[in-house]
Amino acid sequence: MKNVLTRDMASALMIFCIGLAATLYAWTHYKLGNFRAPGPGLFPVVIAGLLTLVGLGLTVQALVQKVQTEKPDFEFRPFVVIMIAIIAFAMIFPVAGVLPAVFALTFISCFADTPLDTKGKIAVSCVVAVIAVVLFRLILGVRLPVLTGVW
Numbered sequence: 750m751k752n753v754l755t756r757d758m759a760s761a762l763m764i765f766c767i768g769l770a771a772t773l774y775a776w777t778h779y780k781l782g783n784f785r786a787p788g789p790g791l792f793p794v795v796i797a798g799l800l801t802l803v804g805l806g807l808t809v810q811a812l813v814q815k816v817q818t819e820k821p822d823f824e825f826r827p828f829v830v831i832m833i834a835i836i837a838f839a840m841i842f843p844v845a846g847v848l849p850a851v852f853a854l855t856f857i858s859c860f861a862d863t864p865l866d867t868k869g870k871i872a873v874s875c876v877v878a879v880i881a882v883v884l885f886r887l888i889l890g891v892r893l894p895v896l897t898g899v900w
Contacts, residue, residue, distance in 0.1 A: 757811040765804025773796035827861035834858040846894040852878040
């Protein structure tokens with residue numbers, strides 16, 4: 750029997766499962782209402798349902814494609830680096846604010862797999878941190894501490 754678990758199939762199944770879980774959660778935890786008087790759960794159910802359909806379509810597409818015999822390889826290093834970046838964000842944000850936390854998150858995440866040198870990683874991290882501050886604090890008006898004790 751040929752192995753049908755390719756990278757495309759694994760990705761499609763992951764999208765399908767996330768969409769299905771989100772659909773079921775929103776369906777059971779929020780009131781849906783109707784399209785004339787939508788409840789708080791209608792939008793999440795519709796969006797998650799669309800995600801489920803996309804995942805199902807990608808799964809079917811991956812099944813009908815030419816079957817590869819190799820299993821998808823799991824790269825452990827990027828997974829660990831991203832987890833460290835998320836933990837660093839969670840630890841830095843309450844102490845220092847959103848600007849340094851997003852900078853640290855982006856900078857550490859760049860080590861997962863990027864061809865950038867150190868200057869490039871710093872530049873990308875600065876740009877993403879500034880965009881986060883402008884988006885959440887200035888445009889959306891979310892009351893997040895940008896720099897704790899300063900702004």
